Amino acid sequence: MTGTVGADEAVRRRYDVVVVGGGWAGSLLAKDLGERGWQVLVLEAGNGGAETWPGYLDSLSTFYSAVAKVPNSGYRRSVAAPFPDVLDLAPVRDPEPGEREYTANGYFVQNGRLPYGTDYLRELGGAAMHWLGAVPRMHPEDFATNERFGYGRDWPITAADLQPWYARAEFEIGVAGDAQGQRELGVVTDPDYVFPMHQIPASWIDRYCTGLDGTPILDEVADEQYPLKVHSLPQARNSTPNPDYRPGPYRPSSAVGLPNYGERCVGNASCVPICPVQAKSHPLRQQARFPRTVTTATRCVVTRVRLAGPTMGGRVSGVEFRAYTDPASPVGRSYVVEAGVVVLAAHAIENARLLLFSGLANGSDQVGRNLMDHPTVLNWALADERRGPVGPFRGPGHTSGWEVFRFGEGRRRRAPFRIEIGNWGWGWATGAPMSNVATALGVGGDRQGEIRPDGVFGPELRRLLGSTIGRQLQLQIAVEQSANPGNRVTLDRRHRDATGNLRPVLTYDLDPHTRSGVYAARLVAARIFQRLDATDWTNHAPRDGVPPLGHFTHTVDGTTLDLAYSGAGHGAGTHVMGSSPRDSVVDAFQRTWEHPNLYAVGCGSMPSIGTSNPTLTMLALALRSAEQIHQDLVLDRRPADVRPADEAEVPA
């Protein structure tokens, strides 16, 4: 890459394609089209910096200093291109029955029954700067849940259509995995396929759990016994290259800005929010390999997609954007850039926001609807004291899972779920290990704010912490949420960010099928802990009148449980793909039905997300779209025209 440029320089050149957003989807697609010789401009709303080594270290240091080490803790807030943070959500104390149990106080306006508990990041590289890098493929079943199990939306394409694109995406981002295990699950079908790198070694916790292989676990909601088997998780993380990979040899990518560094995961155990050595794959790597045909301009917030003249068959002509210099200030200048093809790759929610604001592609009334995530149930327990420590807080966030609950007829009764065997102790649920220190010492006072009488120090503290942290097990269970038109992004002229752009208004809830999945997941985790002789400390009930975020109760067969979920960061569904313009926004190539040269790529196109972390599927789709855009351009090559536009209208 030749580095990022400013807006003035960016608009001096001509482009075939303008890509809105320099995250995973935009970066992969831009690189692919650039390599095919097309002139591509990537407009990125956020600031850059992390593509230099000192800039990257600055993010690391910001993370070290953060009290709440949340996904966005390595990144500074921005006024010019604001983004949501999990810190924006607060529970409501003593809610009235039926009252909402949370408030949202950040970038998102939220008015749903339940909170959409997920962030993203508007910085060069996007949300993937703090993603974990779990990249399982989706299962053939996941593409046709309506046809097979009577819920959700079906895809216009199948898993088989995506297999070659999955393989390409796995090469591009660098995936380590055990192909045989994935074949057993039915998600990899090529009998000869191997991943570019050998699987990331299983953690000691995984091995500990492997002791249960073959044990049947009852899921009473599905009314079925599921035999456990631990499966290794494919991950976008540097491991040992597999010499059998074809076409080989595969060379792991090194850190951006520091050659020959980070070519193996060394177990920093902080992939979310930031991998210090960049062994975890992220889009800045793709950007570092951008050919000269690709230009990247940071601090350029796209505000609107422009329609070409009325005689142009619905074609779009380009985009308007606003460039700023200081992320802390809303001051900026407006530009227009024109191109043959416009690709929105700004994240599911931002893509929907741009389409809604531009008044485009919404003949089906589906833009912004079907917002999905993977509601994630946290379960935590202390392993059997007699068997010694399990070694939490080591290695990548999770390296294996229990997969049997993802598939099969049980899906009719409840949403399926994938059990992540956590390697980071009770960190997510309780703020361990720091909160262990606090509670063992007794610092912070009791419920009334009085000084606590009880606590341990010195050798007793050290021994207690060694034992109670050293034995922490956590199962993070990601439940499938299916498309529901009522879960949606809308705009409201009353809610704007500091620069005048309309903020996303979210309406979110979990339907009964999903809630039953959460319920079943919780009970299954309890049974697994019991089989491990672990003490289950999971408790999602309100404490002292404060319901945890994502709290709800759910009743199955007369038994009611207090449950709670966290967001997984997997925003999807908001420009849903389908086989007809009547009920979907984009076609199977992620091209908007109404505007032949406007594409919306990303998880927003996905009609369902199964129980797989969605990014790999999204990237397979993005590569498939790049191929189609290439075909479009070849067929219909228009000269691109670009001009700075002081006179461009600023959105009201």
Added chain:
Amino acid sequence: MSDPTSPAVTADVQDFVELCVPLTGFSEFDLYATGMAERYLETVRQQVGPDRFAEFWAAWTAAVADGGGPQSLSPVHLEVARAVTYLWHTGAWPRLAPAAHAALRRQPANEEFVVAPEAYVEGLVWRTFHGHPGGAKPPGFGTWSVQPPPQSDILSLRQDLGLGELPFRAGLTAEVALDAVPGHLLPGLRAARYVPPSAVPTAAERPDTSRERA
């Protein structure tokens, strides 16, 4: 010229480190090795005020000398002792019990903060379970596949640290049984992500879903 055989720190810092051994459960060697001793002493002084810190320090010195340990401290001093220990273990100054915050008439806001990026990295808590700070001091490819060594028992810890019979608990009659750790010494669910670690509630009594239902 300073004495080349003694650590290159002031007598204050030496004294601070020496008496932080019975608070933290780590040796002087370990405490110096964090490189944070001086910074922590400064932080504590600043947070509780120099005069109140001097009073606390005199009380703690006496509690160690007369063999009473933490349980002979006044409630407010007990809370300060906890904060100092929390600082060494996590690199952060905690939120104090509001009652202690008021009694100390503290100027600064009663909020948790990380003293410095390197303080987080030098937290001792990671070493209690043979871990390493998340995002630093990585142990190397594949190390997570191996079971960590067992914990040292309390007797050898006491001996190694030269701590004798001093009781290292307050408000508890006996050492905590590791196979039956009570909920009030464990963290519970964080209701929201912004809740700092020092404000996480203790675990409720042990829930019974698994046992009841199986």
